[in-house]
Amino acid sequence: MSLDTVAEDIRDEARARANDIREEGERRAEEIVADAEADAEEIIAEREREVERTIEREREQTLSSAKLEAKQQRLEARREMLQRVREQVESEIADIDGAKRENLTESLLEATVEEFGEDATVEVYGRADDEELLTELLADYPGYSYAGEYDCLGGLVAESDASRVRVNNTFDSVLESVWDDELKEISARLFDQDTPTP
Template sequence: MGLETVVKDIMDAAQSEVSKLDSEADAEVSLILDEAKQNAKRIMGERLAKAEDDIKKVRQQEISSANLEVKRTLLNARKEILDKVYVQAVETISTFSPEKNEELLKSLIESYESSGNRIYSDAGSEEIVKKLSSLEYTGNIDCLGGVVIENEDGTIKLDYTYDGILKSVNERLLKQTSDILFG
């Protein structure tokens, strides 16, 4: 055998080994790339799922916040309407005719004067109260109308002023009034 044949055999064997190593390297590179692609898909899927969850949470928070704001605005509007109704009631009471005022005062005095010794009223009703009541008239108070009846030592004052009655009725029936007005 000649030197050329030996060199050729060595070259062929080396070429074969290089081809084999190239094939193995290509297979290993392909395997690594496939694993990397699978990992990338998995990571992308996880991040996408997390992003979708985050979006859902943010959306739900925004919806909850918007609903809360709507409820707050609605409650404020309802309160404003109820306040207007109260103001209208006060205005209506303040425009009672003298006959209506006398009728109401008579009813209050007949019902409650036995509970006290002294009586107060607004300045406009003083003469009517003095005429209708057997109690000692003690003075004027600032109110829409009605009377305050007091016991002898001043420890008990019963407020039967129109203001007090309206306030009491309003507090007691606020929910019912709201239900009637707003369903």
């Protein structure tokens, strides 16, 4: 075998080996590129999912916040409406006059008298506009006297130093009691809710 043949065989073997290495390198490069593309697609998909979750979270937070704000506005509107109704009722109560006012005041005075013992000395306070009415009514009750003005819609406040008893039978106190007892029904009527069954 000649030296040229040996050299040619070595070159052929080197070329074959170089081809194998190049093919292996290309195959490996293709695998790396495919893996990188798959990883990139997974990263992109994960980022898209994160963005969608973030959007959904923000949408839910915005919706929740909007619902809460709407609820607060409804509650505030209801409070304002109830306050207006209360003021209107107070105004109408303050405007009661004549025999109706006299009868209501007399009923409250009778209930007040029951709270004090006989022979009690009781001072009675009332609305300035009701001084004459109260003075007339108190004339039938020995020991009871009109003592001055009390800021109220009507009715009376009575107190006795001897028994340390104070009775508030004003229209205001009656209204407060009725208002508290009937607030659910008042709200139901005002805001078209089902009236709760007692």
